[in-house]
Every structure is written in C-alpha cells, then in structure tokens.
Amino acid sequence: MTSVEEPARPGERIRDAARTRAEILDVATQEFARAGYDGARVDEIAARTRTTKRMIYYYFGGKEQLFTAVLERAYGVIREAEQQLDVDHLDPVAAIRRLAELTFDHHEQHPDFIRLVSIENIHEAHHIAGSEKLGRIGSPALDVIRRILASGRASGLFTADVDAVDLHAMISSFCFFRVSNRHTFGALFGRDLLDEGQRAHYRAMLGDMVIAYLTAERTAD
Amino acid sequence: MTSVEEPARPGERIRDAARTRAEILDVATQEFARAGYDGARVDEIAARTRTTKRMIYYYFGGKEQLFTAVLERAYGVIREAEQQLDVDHLDPVAAIRRLAELTFDHHEQHPDFIRLVSIENIHEAHHIAGSEKLGRIGSPALDVIRRILASGRASGLFTADVDAVDLHAMISSFCFFRVSNRHTFGALFGRDLLDEGQRAHYRAMLGDMVIAYLTAERTAD
DNA sequence: TAGCTAACGTACTGGTTCGTACATTAGTGA
DNA sequence: TCACTAATGTACGAACCAGTACGTTAGCTA
Numbered sequence: 001m002t003s004v005e006e007p008a009r010p011g012e013r014i015r016d017a018a019r020t021r022a023e024i025l026d027v028a029t030q031e032f033a034r035a036g037y038d039g040a041r042v043d044e045i046a047a048r049t050r051t052t053k054r055m056i057y058y059y060f061g062g063k064e065q066l067f068t069a070v071l072e073r074a075y076g077v078i079r080e081a082e083q084q085l086d087v088d089h090l091d092p093v094a095a096i097r098r099l100a101e102l103t104f105d106h107h108e109q110h111p112d113f114i115r116l117v118s119i120e121n122i123h124e125a126h127h128i129a130g131s132e133k134l135g136r137i138g139s140p141a142l143d144v145i146r147r148i149l150a151s152g153r154a155s156g157l158f159t160a161d162v163d164a165v166d167l168h169a170m171i172s173s174f175c176f177f178r179v180s181n182r183h184t185f186g187a188l189f190g191r192d193l194l195d196e197g198q199r200a201h202y203r204a205m206l207g208d209m210v211i212a213y214l215t216a217e218r219t220a221d
Numbered sequence: 222m223t224s225v226e227e228p229a230r231p232g233e234r235i236r237d238a239a240r241t242r243a244e245i246l247d248v249a250t251q252e253f254a255r256a257g258y259d260g261a262r263v264d265e266i267a268a269r270t271r272t273t274k275r276m277i278y279y280y281f282g283g284k285e286q287l288f289t290a291v292l293e294r295a296y297g298v299i300r301e302a303e304q305q306l307d308v309d310h311l312d313p314v315a316a317i318r319r320l321a322e323l324t325f326d327h328h329e330q331h332p333d334f335i336r337l338v339s340i341e342n343i344h345e346a347h348h349i350a351g352s353e354k355l356g357r358i359g360s361p362a363l364d365v366i367r368r369i370l371a372s373g374r375a376s377g378l379f380t381a382d383v384d385a386v387d388l389h390a391m392i393s394s395f396c397f398f399r400v401s402n403r404h405t406f407g408a409l410f411g412r413d414l415l416d417e418g419q420r421a422h423y424r425a426m427l428g429d430m431v432i433a434y435l436t437a438e439r440t441a442d
Numbered sequence: 443t444a445g446c447t448a449a450c451g452t453a454c455t456g457g458t459t460c461g462t463a464c465a466t467t468a469g470t471g472a
Numbered sequence: 473t474c475a476c477t478a479a480t481g482t483a484c485g486a487a488c489c490a491g492t493a494c495g496t497t498a499g500c501t502a
Contacts, residue, residue, distance in 0.1 A: 015449060015498055036343050038259035042490060052451055057491065118339050122257050124239050125404035162382065164428065165410055166329065172301050173398030183346035184338050189386055190357050205387060209434045214432035236468050236479060263460060273481055278461065 020051050021059050028056075029070050033112040036119050037067055068127040071120060072134055074113050081106055082140040092152030097207040099144060100171050104203050107175035108194065116178040142144065142168055160215045170213070174206050234302040241272050242280050250291050254333040257340050258288055289348040292341060293355060295334050302327060313373030317435065318428040320365060321392050323431075325424050328396035329415065335400040363389055378433045391434070395427050 011153050019156035027048045031040045046053035060066040085102065088093040107114060120127060128134045145164040179191045186192045195201065248269045265283050267274035281287040306323065308316040309354040322356045328335060341348060349355045373379035399414045407413045414423065 017449065018398075018429055020449080036257055036340075038257055039343075041488095043488090046360050051449095053491085054451065055449080058449075063490070116342060117402065118343060119257075121402055121404050122260075122336060122339060122343075125408040126410040128405060135408065138410055142410075143420070160429075165412055165422075168410075169398070169406065169414065170395065170426070170430065173402075174394045176293055176402065177390070177394030178399070181338065181342055181394075184349060185390065187346040187349040187356065189359055189389075191386055193390065202387075205391070208381075209391065209430060212433040212437035213430045214430070216437065240478065241479080262458090264458090272459085272479095275481065276479080279479075284460070 018060060020049075020055055022156055023049050024051065024056055024059060024066070025070060025073055028066050029074065029112060029116070032067055032070055032119065033115040037063075037123060040067075044215075053156050055118075064127070070126055071116060074116050075134060075137065078106070078110070078113065079137070079140055085144050087142060087144060088147065092148050092155060092157050093211055095148045095213070096152070096210055099141070099148065100207050100210050101203055103141070103171050104175050107179050109170075110220075111179050112178060117176075118180050139168065148220075152214065159217055160214055162214060167210070167214075170211060171206070174209070176204065223232050231306065238272050238280075239296050241270075241276055244270050245272065245277055245280060245287070246294055248290060249287050250333060250337070251339065253288055253291055254336040258284075258344060261288075263287075263305065285348070292337060293346055293352060295337050299327070299334065300333070300358070300361055303365075306362060308365060309368065313369050313376060313378050314432055314436070316369045317366075317373070317431055320362070320369065321428050321431050322424055324362070324392050325396050325427055328393075328400050329420075332400050335397060338397075360389065373435065380438055381435055383435060388431070388435075392427070392431060396432070399423065425428060 024045065028040075028045050031048070032042045033043045034040070040063075042053055042056060045066075046056060049055075056066060060069055090098060138170065142164055145167055149158065149162060149164055149167065152159065184191050192198075245266065249261075249266050252266045252269070255261070261284075263274060263277060267277060270276075277287060280304075281290055306320065308319045311319060363385055366388055370379065370383060370385055370388070374382065403414050413419075
C-alpha cells in the first residue's frame with residue numbers, strides 16, 4: 001500500500017507533483033483507516049505529509065474526493081494482486097483450496113484495506129457508487145473461481161452446483177471477519193483471531209470448510 | 222431495539238427519568254449506527270428526543286459514555302435472544318442447522334447492531350474494553366454449540382473435532398458479512414446479499430456449509 | 443533569458459460541535 | 473405544607489476543523 005519511500009533529503013527535491021500526490025494518498029489511507037471518514041482529520045493528513053493542506057485541495061478537491069481516491073487506489077492494489085492468481089495447473093480441489101488460502105493471506109496482509117471497506121460500508125458505499133472507476137468492477141478472482149468450479153463440476157469432483165459469486169462471498173466472509181471483527185471478537189471471547197500460533201489452524205479450517213461444502217453429497221436439491 | 226413508544230401526549234408526562242434515559246438510548250443507537258461514532262452528532266440525538274442535550278450529559282456523562290451505554294444495551298438484547306435458543310430436542314445435525322438459521326435470522330433482523338459492532342471494531346473495541354458489563358461476556362450461543370458438538374461427536378455423526386468458538390466464528394462471519402458488507406458487495410458485484418428472493422438460498426447455503434464441514438471425512442488429521 | 447504556469451505555502455474564516463454555567467420546576471418525604 | 477433534591481431547560485463558550493483567499497516560486501519553453 002506504500003508507494004512513496006524517498007529518503008526525504010531535506011530541502012531538496014521540491015516540485016514533484018506525482019510524488020506529492022502519492023504521498024498524500026499514502027498518508028490519507030493510513031489516517032482514514034485509523035479513524036474512519038469522520039474521525040479522520042484533513043489537518044492531520046497534511047501535517048504528516050511533506051506538503052500542506054492546500055495541496056490536498058489542489059489535487060483532490062476535498063475530503064470526500066480524497067477518500068474516494070484512497071478507495072480507488074486500495075481496490076486497485078487488490079485487483080492487481082488477484083490478477084496474479086495462478087492456480088489453473090492444479091486439480092479443482094487443490095485449486096480451490098489454494099485460492100482460499102491466497103484470499104486468507106491477502107486479507108491478513110492488508111488490514112488497512114479491510115478497515116477502509118468497513119468504513120465505506122458504514123457510509124453505504126456512497127463513494128464507490130459515485131466513482132466511475134469502482135462501479136461494478138467485480139473481481140478478477142471471480143473468473144478464477146468460475147473456471148475452477150466448471151472444471152470441478154465437469155470432473156464430477158464437485159457435487160454442488162455453486163455460483164461463483166456466492167462462493168466468493170463465502171470465502172471472503174470468513175477472511176474478512178477474521179480481520180474486521182478481530183477486536184470485538186477478542187474482547188468478548190478472549191481469543192485473538194489473528195494470533196500467529198492459530199494462523200495455520202484457521203487457514204486450514206477455511207480450506208476444509210470450502211472443500212467440504214463443494215464435495216459433500218447433497219441429501220436434496 | 223425500541224423500548225420506548227409512549228403516545229407522546231403533548232405537555233403531559235414530564236419528569237420520568239427512566240423514560241428519558243431509555244429514549245436517549247433509542248435515538249442514540251440509531252444515530253451512532255447511522256453515522257458512526259465521529260459522524261454522530263450529540264445535538265442531533267438531543268433534537269430527536271423529547272428532552273435536551275443537557276440530559277444526555279446528565280444521564281451519561283458524555284458522548285463516549287453514551288456510545289458505551291448504547292453498545293451495552295445492544296449486546297444485552299443479543300444475549301437475551303440467544304438465551305431463548307432451544308435446539309436440544311433436535312438431533313445434532315438438525316440442531317446445528319437450526320442454530321445457524323437462527324443466527325442468520327438474527328443478524329438480518331438487527332442491522333443496527335451489526336453496524337455498531339463494525340463501528341466499535343474501527344475503534345478497536347476501545348469501549349468494550351472499558352466497560353465492566355462487556356468484557357469477556359462471551360455468548361450464550363457458545364454453550365449451545367458446545368452441547369451440540371459433544372453430542373454430535375458422541376454419536377459419531379460429526380467427524381471433525383471442532384472447537385465451539387471456532388464454529389461460532391465460522392457461522393457468525395457469514396451472517397455478519399452478509400449484512401455488514403452488503404453495500405460494497407452490492408456496488409462491486411451488482412448483487413444484493415439481502416435480496417428477499419435470495420434469502421432462503423443463502424440461509425440454506427450457510428446450513429449446508431456448516432453441516433458439510435462437520436460431517437466431512439477428513440483426509441488427514 | 444524572459445515570461446508563463448503548474449506547484450506550492452501562509453494565514454485566515456465561518457460554521458460547527460462538544461460540553462457547561464446557570465436558572466428552574468416537579469415531586470417526594472418529613 | 474414546606475423544604476429539599478432529582479430532573480429539566482436555556483443560553484452560551486471555546487475549541488475545532490473543512491475549506492479558501494491571496495501570495496510566492498520553481499522550472500519549463502519559446
């Protein structure tokens with residue numbers, strides 16, 4: 001999520017539009033993820049940048065548009081990662097487990113993204129709806145899931161006629177919840193879902209669950 | 222979630238501490254759920270009450286404590302509902318499906334509660350941690366799950382040696398995600414997870430998933 | 443090298459928002 | 473019935489915060 005890491009040589013290297021813009025986005029991502037949309041402070045974002053508040057309005061127009069830009073970039077990062085998915089060489093069962101594991105890993109590695117999505121849901125996806133870049137973009141992972149499901153059904157390994165979007169929701173919900181609800185779950189049940197020692201356990205549990213669901217013999221249809 | 226519904230006879234019925242307190246909590250629940258902690262306005266809460274802002278500070282002390290009180294009551298409602306759970310007369314498979322369905326229904330029926338929990342997670346469960354009533358309260362559903370799992374294992378129906386808290390997390394994650402991420406999911410995939418026509422489908426899917434997981438033959442252990 | 447414009451900084455403003463000082467009254471117990 | 477306190481209302485203040493008016497300069501181009 002970090003795209004600016006110049007050594008910050010003092011005094012030097014002024015007037016770099018691209019860098020300034022990117023730096024604002026980096027800091028804004030952290031600040032919005034930290035405090036939510038209304039909790040985030042434009043002054044605080046500016047203070048943690050090598051530029052001033054004026055530039056935020058110069059480049060983005062306002063707090064609202066800045067948040068939209070943050071979301072757009074965050075979703076862009078996810079899309080790129082999902083496009084790297086390569087599980088076609090595996091058999092359907094192994095492929096779906098691998099996909100679940102990669103989704104699991106990805107959620108764990110991007111807690112700020114999870115927080116931004118949670119925040120955007122509190123605001124009823126208002127910013128996504130107003131963004132040309134984000135409306136109905138779907139997810140590259142969906143195509144992967146579709147291919148795996150088709151091949152699994154063809155080979156008779158998968159008994160259930162499952163919809164790709166539904167399976168994506170099933171996998172995502174577990175991965176997302178583990179990160180998004182970590183704090184309340186921990187406070188209520190005294191168990192940290194992100195505990196390092198439990199990581200492999202939950203990762204396997206997700207895979208087992210999905211495979212079991214896809215390969216179970218249905219009593220009725 | 223609504224506990225005050227007096228006919229509001231004008232001018233009458235002044236000086237009712239319990240009612241005033243409850244009315245503030247009702248309105249505050251809506252306002253916090255609507256806008257998040259920082260987005261919520263104390264003045265707005267007061268305006269939508271038959272009393273004044275002064276009373277909010279009189280009864281609760283401040284915005285922070287008011288939010289904690291809102292959370293405490295919301296969790297209290299959930300606990301009460303979970304205590305009504307009665308699935309002991311069913312066989313383990315039917316019992317676990319019934320439990321999943323009731324969890325599913327309950328999440329769907331209390332979107333404000335889901336939003337409050339999401340908001341509290343953004344704030345890293347700070348208010349729960351500071352509340353005597355909420356620390357480590359767990360969930361009555363956990364005991365039910367423990368009983369069902371024990372009986373399922375004893376009868377040999379459940380192959381997996383699953384932990385109750387983990388199973389609770391699995392069920393909750395799907396139910397929670399469906400409500401909490403409804404808006405971003407809908408905006409991105411063009412599918413409303415709360416669509417009335419899909420309700421039975423997702424409800425069955427959750428049950429199928431859990432049952433498949435619990436009854437699947439494991440390849441390794 | 444002159445001039446033009448994109449990029450940047452400073453200082454301020456107007457409205458908002460949490461919180462409170464102060465005044466008042468309903469209802470209860472002696 | 474009288475006094476006392478719990479409950480309530482009004483009006484205001486001080487800090488905060490998004491957004492902007494205005495001024496400046498770096499660096500490219502003709």
